Amino acid sequence: MSVTPILAVKDLKKHFDARKGLFGEKTTVKAVDGVSFNVMPQESFAVVGESGCGKTTLGKLVLALEKSSEGTVHFDGQDISKMNGAALKKMRREMQVIFQDPYSSLNPRMTVSDIITEPWVIHDMYRNHAERAQKLAKLLDDCGIAKSYLPRHPHEFSGGQRQRVGIARALALDPKLVVADEPVSALDVSIQAQILNLLKDLQKERKLAYLFISHDFSVVRHLCTRIAVMYLGRIVETADSETLFNDPQHPYTEALLSAVPVPDPSIEKRRKRILLTGDVPSPLKPPPGCRFHPRCRYMRDACRTHDQALIEAKSGHEAACEVLPFKDARSAAALVAL
Amino acid sequence: MSEPVLSVRGLRTHFITRERTVVAVDGVSYDLHPGKTLAVVGESGSGKSVHALSILRLLPEPPAKVVGGEILFQGRDLLKMGAEEMRKIRGNRIAMIFQEPMTSLNPVLKVGEQIAEAVVLHQGLSQEKAWAKAVGLLKKVGIPHPEERVNDYPHQYSGGMRQRAMIAIALSCEPDVLIADEPTTALDVTIQAQILELMKDLQREYRMAIVLITHNIGVVAEMADDVVVMYAGRPVESAPIGELFKNPKHPYTKGLLASVPSIYERKERLEAISGQPPDLSGGFTGCPFAPRCPQAMSRCGTDDPPQFHLAGERMSNCWLVEDETKSSSHRHAPSGAIQ
Numbered sequence: 247m248s249v250t251p252i253l254a255v256k257d258l259k260k261h262f263d264a265r266k267g268l269f270g271e272k273t274t275v276k277a278v279d280g281v282s283f284n285v286m287p288q289e290s291f292a293v294v295g296e297s298g299c300g301k302t303t304l305g306k307l308v309l310a311l312e313k314s315s316e317g318t319v320h321f322d323g324q325d326i327s328k329m330n331g332a333a334l335k336k337m338r339r340e341m342q343v344i345f346q347d348p349y350s351s352l353n354p355r356m357t358v359s360d361i362i363t364e365p366w367v368i369h370d371m372y373r374n375h376a377e378r379a380q381k382l383a384k385l386l387d388d389c390g391i392a393k394s395y396l397p398r399h400p401h402e403f404s405g406g407q408r409q410r411v412g413i414a415r416a417l418a419l420d421p422k423l424v425v426a427d428e429p430v431s432a433l434d435v436s437i438q439a440q441i442l443n444l445l446k447d448l449q450k451e452r453k454l455a456y457l458f459i460s461h462d463f464s465v466v467r468h469l470c471t472r473i474a475v476m477y478l479g480r481i482v483e484t485a486d487s488e489t490l491f492n493d494p495q496h497p498y499t500e501a502l503l504s505a506v507p508v509p510d511p512s513i514e515k516r517r518k519r520i521l522l523t524g525d526v527p528s529p530l531k532p533p534p535g536c537r538f539h540p541r542c543r544y545m546r547d548a549c550r551t552h553d554q555a556l557i558e559a560k561s562g563h564e565a566a567c568e569v570l571p572f573k574d575a576r577s578a579a580a581l582v583a584l
Numbered sequence: 585m586s587e588p589v590l591s592v593r594g595l596r597t598h599f600i601t602r603e604r605t606v607v608a609v610d611g612v613s614y615d616l617h618p619g620k621t622l623a624v625v626g627e628s629g630s631g632k633s634v635h636a637l638s639i640l641r642l643l644p645e646p647p648a649k650v651v652g653g654e655i656l657f658q659g660r661d662l663l664k665m666g667a668e669e670m671r672k673i674r675g676n677r678i679a680m681i682f683q684e685p686m687t688s689l690n691p692v693l694k695v696g697e698q699i700a701e702a703v704v705l706h707q708g709l710s711q712e713k714a715w716a717k718a719v720g721l722l723k724k725v726g727i728p729h730p731e732e733r734v735n736d737y738p739h740q741y742s743g744g745m746r747q748r749a750m751i752a753i754a755l756s757c758e759p760d761v762l763i764a765d766e767p768t769t770a771l772d773v774t775i776q777a778q779i780l781e782l783m784k785d786l787q788r789e790y791r792m793a794i795v796l797i798t799h800n801i802g803v804v805a806e807m808a809d810d811v812v813v814m815y816a817g818r819p820v821e822s823a824p825i826g827e828l829f830k831n832p833k834h835p836y837t838k839g840l841l842a843s844v845p846s847i848y849e850r851k852e853r854l855e856a857i858s859g860q861p862p863d864l865s866g867g868f869t870g871c872p873f874a875p876r877c878p879q880a881m882s883r884c885g886t887d888d889p890p891q892f893h894l895a896g897e898r899m900s901n902c903w904l905v906e907d908e909t910k911s912s913s914h915r916h917a918p919s920g921a922i923q
Contacts, residue, residue, distance in 0.1 A: 296772035404860050434627035434799065439843035439856035446853070461772065464802075464845040468854065491847060505777035507802025509844045511825050514805040521781060522774045524728075525742045 250323050251284035252423050252455045258317035260303050275529050277303040279479035290456040292466040295476035301459045305425050342416035346428035348408035352400040359396040365418045389414040406437035427459045463506050475499045478537045485563040495565035497542045544569045588615035589760050589793050594916050595653035597638045604865040608634040610817040611915025621794040623804045626814035632797045636763050640674050676706040679754035683766035685746035689738040695749050696734035702756045721752040744775035765797045801844045813837050816872035823898040833900040835877045890914050
């Protein structure tokens, strides 16, 4: 491929030191444990997984908000995992973040106007008053924020309106990449739809790339073109969105998709659900071999010891399993027993 | 059809403070039949949880006050019962599970003690027998090694296991009605699937009726027999599940269903409902959904629509169905008019 990825993550690891109990032995939590993927310019790439899989840590590593233990993060061709100070600050103009909780991610003592324009102050941009006013007007318009909101404080607004302010702040610097960590999980469905449509429109208009971190497959399907599924610090499957939903290759993806309730009783009544037994194992002590094997219904003896790396099934479709993949195409529709 | 085990009639709950009165629940009515699941759906602030707490009389009074309606449980009005009598029903005949299992379990009591407590209290079992029953219940709700885990404290359980323990407590007296308030919202999808499956199995076994309170349309589609959709404290539509999804009558229901993304299809755009939910302290002239309603007519801003009763056990609180209506009633009318 001739185009440089906007984001290239390679063998990225983040290990946290932990203690079992107050005086217990030292252990390591491998929150992110060897993750690689590329995000192309203007692409919306999703990382999906359940709580504790490491998806949020991954987002922080990509933004250099956490220092990685190993591996590299290339942003627009430059390695940012080793960058510091001024160089990093300059790169950060190009990569912004939208957080899950619009209640805690906005400073309650700042006005909406101050929140949205703070990035310009930090990066010393648009110092001309007229220019700044014009930029701000455009930004408000794009994000669906009324001008009358500007002198008000975050607590005066509902969740959806606050999230719009968070989005406007992220877009103030015209970034190339936006990391969105569960941006709609805290919102009601009717408001969630407004924000998802907004994110989609903004992407088209401003040619953004998204790294979208979510636990919600329905939301991801709506917004993203490529998806990586994470389990216990690793990516277990990557594919373009349609392929993943129609032809999942990893047993975990398959079970996860079947567990998502469908908002249609006529489908729901005919659907066969793959129930995973037990809980996600503690990341303090991931199982040996394939990390998914204790919950996997296709488990073979080899899976207890052999830790399968990602293998490419078809062009652009990878899965970290050698038992299930590449059998007959089983579509998500085939999970519906007729 | 069998007699309903629970009939809610024109329930109204207000929160009254010196500054203002918030109308949290405004005229909820439905019948719940044994072995069936009724879903109460709505967004935050729609009054769905307050309605549940009103049934069990768990709201702090003041500021909360049930100002009208009847809650008939097996023919008797819970709102007229004394505190002592109510205690015999709460947790015994009508049990409740909550969204956040960590905050609703007592962190300093063993899980086993919390299950046994209900059995000792309501069934008068000895401590020893109650403990054995706790082990049996944990086994029933799918906790591995229940003989050992019964001695654990809640923090030693995972989120899914805590919700299972909550269900075990709720089931301990084999209630006639289980009220489940967002029982899977705090859980991951794979765990959610386990818990919903468990609830369905236990419902079949005990012939329990379930009031399922949720904002998740997918969960409704999976679990419910009948649905009540709430908006701004009112039931705006009620219908059997299939009908509601096939042919929603109220514009809010239509908007709600269209705004939900599904893993089964990729829509280019979601049909969002514009605007924000209203403030409940003001009181309304006309329909509270009118400012956001794509089909609003001029009368909607001024005339408060009654509840229109339609064929097939349906109700819609919208002027649009006036022509196809069989009868209508005011939201606050107690029993009688409401079928």
